[in-house]
Amino acid sequence: MHHFHQLKTTKVSKETNDCVNIAFEIPEHLRNLFKYKQGQYINVRRIVDGEDLRRSYSIVNAPSEGNQEIEILVKNMEEGRVSSFLNHEVQIGDHLEILEPMGHFYTHHHPSNQKTYVGLAAGSGISPVLSNLKEALYQEPESRAYLFFSNKSFESIIFRKEIDALAEQFGGRLKVIYLLSREKHYEDELFEGRISAEKLDRLFERFPEIPVQETTFFICGPSEMIKDISEYLKKDRKVPSLQVMYEYYSAPDDDENAEKSDEFKAIPNLESMVTLIIDDDEYSFHLNSKKNSILDQALAEKLPVPFACKGGVCCTCKAQVMEGEVFMEKNFALTEDEVAKGFVLTCQCHPTTNVVMLNYDV
Ligand code: FES
Incomplete structure (x- = not known):
């Protein structure tokens, strides 16, 4: 299972009015653990008044x-208790x-x-898309990349200097097209x-x-944009699914009070004995299938379970049945493939048999 580590910040720089770019030093002894792939993410933890955020x-x-x-980019969210701390205090x-x-x-x-x-990115969705395009260009000297990147205004284009420098560095292999949603900056209305x-379609x-x-697409932005574009690419343009990759930054219907699905309503109402394996230790508790998710109940029992988004997006709470x-x-x-192997997101799981055992250590 993954664990939190104390990392020192080596850069805290305001990228735009509402975004900060933060770099963390990876000490020698953690380099293997923090060996990352392009497009991956890290979780940041902050404890506020005893609450684990x-x-x-x-x-x-x-x-x-x-x-x-x-390096990460943090957009300041209104009332975001972690993002505003990272933007204003760190x-x-x-x-x-x-x-990790x-x-x-x-x-x-x-x-x-x-x-x-x-790469198709909107606002702070640029981070994993840029990481992917850079790695592709570094690793494959014969490949080329296009970045279609939408921001509100020219001044708010995130990483504009770095992106322009990369376009220069990679010569004709990286073409960058900025689109502006709230400002007329270019003659051509295609870029508005x-x-x-x-x-x-027009681009x-x-x-x-x-x-x-034959192209591989990396998409990150608001969920409506991801849905719209990925469906268009797969259905209208017949791009194979494996080539249409996307990353959500929040769950598409992120409403805690949203009505439960018909599938959820149809699961049996039963009492289950749930056992979790965490760092080689076993913990058990009772849980009604219609009540808390397994993760929420584990947190209520004060068990050391990993989590972050609690919305089925980040994969931090993954375990195997x-x-x-x-x-x-x-x-x-x-x-x-992971689902076929029995992996589940415990923040989204409810028991449907009287005995359930999940392993977080895999
Ligand atoms: S905590 Fe993010 S998917 Fe479960």
């Missing part, structure tokens, strides 16, 4: 840029509690590949507005050299 932030840098530091030299890198938002590279990659299926017309069906069966309400994080 955790947030996931994507890594901005790419493995080819070295393993001595990890200073260089502070130590923060960080969990996780996530599946990446593909594998080979130096002989001659591929096309397209948000990224949508309709906009993408593909403008860049006919992009072989859409060893005995019995569970119902998973949402899953925006596990791959089909």
Whole structure:
């Protein structure tokens, strides 16, 4: 199971009005544990008045840029108790509690590949997309990349200097197209507005050299944008699913009071004995299938279970079913392969048999 580590900040720099870029030093003895893949994320923990607050932030840098530091971008959220602390209070030299890198938002590279990659990002969704495009360009000298990146205004374009410098560094292999949703900056109205299926259709017309069906897409932004674009690519443009990769930064229907699904309503109402294996120790508790999720009940029992988003997005609470069966309400994080192997997101799970055993140590 993953554990939190104290990491020292080596950079805290205001990227735009409402975003800060923070780098953490990875000490020699943690380099193996913190070996990351492009597009992965870390969890930051902050305890406020005894409450354990955790947030996931994507890594901005790419493995080819070295393993001595990890950089994240934090957007200041209104009333965000972690994001506002990171934006306004953290200073260089502070130590923060960080969990090892996780996530599946990446593909594998080979130096002989001659591929096309397209990044589609909105606002702070740039972090994992940029990390992926950089790694592709470093690892595959014959591949090329396009970045379609939407922001509110020219001044609020996140990492503009770095992105422009990369476009220069990689010569014609990286083409960057900025779209502005709240400002007219370019002559061409194609570069106004948000990224949508309709906009993408027109962008593909403008860049006919992009072989859409053979391209690998990295998408990160608001959930409506992800849904709209990924469905368009898969259904209308017939891009194979494995080439359409996306990362949510919040659950699509992130409403705690949302009505439960018909599938959830249909699960049996039963009492279950749930056993969790955490760091080689076993913990058991009773849980009614219609009440708390397994993670929430474990937290109520004060068990040392890993979690972050509690919305089925980040995958931090992943465990494997060893005995019995569970119902998973949402899953925006596990791959089909993982689900087939019995992995579940415990923040979304309810027992559906009288005995359930889950292992967090796998
Ligand atoms: S805590 Fe993020 S998916 Fe469960």
